[in-house]
Amino acid sequence: MGKRTALITGITGQDGSYLAEHLLAQGYRVVGMTRRTSTEVHERIEHLVDRIEIVSGDLLDQSSMTTLIGDVEPDEVYNLAAQSFVPTSWNQPVLTGEFTALGVTRVLEAIRHVSRKIRFYQASSSEMFGKVQETPQREQTPFYPRSPYGVAKVYGHWITVNYRESYDIFAVSGILFNHESERRGKEFVTRKISDGVARIKLGLSNELRLGNLDARRDWGFAGDYVRAMWLMLQHDEPDDYVIATGRTHTVREFCRLAFAVAGLDYERYVVEDARFMRPAEVDLLIGDASKAKAVLGWEPQTGFEELVRTMVEADLKRLRSFAGV
Ligand code: NAP
Ligand code: GDD
Secondary structure, three states: OOOOEEEEEOOOOHHHHHHHHHHHHOOOEEEEEEOOOOOOOOHHHHHHOOOOEEEEOOOOOHHHHHHHHHHHOOOEEEEOOOOOOHHHHHHOHHHHHHHHHHHHHHHHHHHHHHOOOOEEEEEEEHHHOOOOOOOOEOOOOOOOOOOHHHHHHHHHHHHHHHHHHHHOOOEEEEEEOOEEOOOOOOOOHHHHHHHHHHHHHOOOOOOEEEOOOOOEEOOEEHHHHHHHHHHHHHOOOOOOEEEOOOOOEEHHHHHHHHHHHOOOOHHHOEEEOHHHOOOOOOOEOOEOOHHHHHHHOOOOOOOHHHHHHHHHHHHHHHHHHHHOO
């Protein structure tokens, strides 16, 4: 079999960068779609630019998607692009729907027109479970999204299932629980905390303002989760899978551990701030990934403590070299 080609939308994001690394290691030709901006700063994939191809396209534009998929001729498409920050989805609900919901249909339409043999991965989310109807959450758990983002992801999930059933396309929906890394955007709570700890430790800040400290999440490592995306597209049958660690922790616990890595007591620095509370919260997420383990042989390899420590140490190192401290 010749070299396989993978197209990644959202290659500049956290998951896009880890997935590109994983696919390169498997011998793929990797093509990443980016949208046009006036400056070309793609810091998460800077180390890969000599080994991947970058093409221009936008999930909002049907013709760009169809032309691009026709030109690239991918064997596999990973649709990771989305407006992915939950609070922004209340401020920009229509745009979130355009990117995160209808964007999925545009990619699927392009595949339907170009070649139904292309395999498709949709980046679905545990946010779809929202006000959870069952604990732990699994593939059969009913959805009850709590944000415009979650609602858009439910649409993306079902349109993926629908194209699989309507057109016999190998389309899968990976229902991934929160996954983090040192490449996580700084607006998400884990990276906000690891960056905040490093700033306080190095004397660049004296407090960290957060919202709901009692929210519980099932946090894993992004590098483990992109492996699951790839495994889903290598299986004989297209299907949907929950990907999670099966453990849950509060934001408060994350803070306690992260500050402890730097030898600090979080209670002295963390300030609860109403500005970071959400109109509707997802209180508890904990996933049951036993189907992925049984069918795909997937299991997470990085534990919670290791994840927290790695993130804090990476921010300390980055800020030290940046600030010359
Ligand atoms: P991320 O870091 O926010 O990356 C999002 C990517 O989407 C960026 O590359 C962004 O490009 C791109 N994008 C946004 N709008 C676009 C548009 N209109 N056209 C083309 N590209 C566009 O997100 P992530 O954490 O890597 O997550 C990847 C996917 O998994 C997302 O769909 C997210 O919703 C989903 N997900 C994430 C998690 C998690 O815990 N990380 C869990 C479940 C599901 P720019 O660089 O140009 O902004
Ligand atoms: N961002 C943020 N900032 N969250 C805070 C803060 C804060 O200052 N303080 C408390 N939190 C709480 C939020 O209220 C939420 O309950 C939890 O921390 C996690 O928030 P985020 O890290 O922003 O992630 P998320 O769970 O809303 O969404 C992420 O995970 C989803 C999968 O469940 C994103 O990556 C989504 O794209 C993804 O689908």
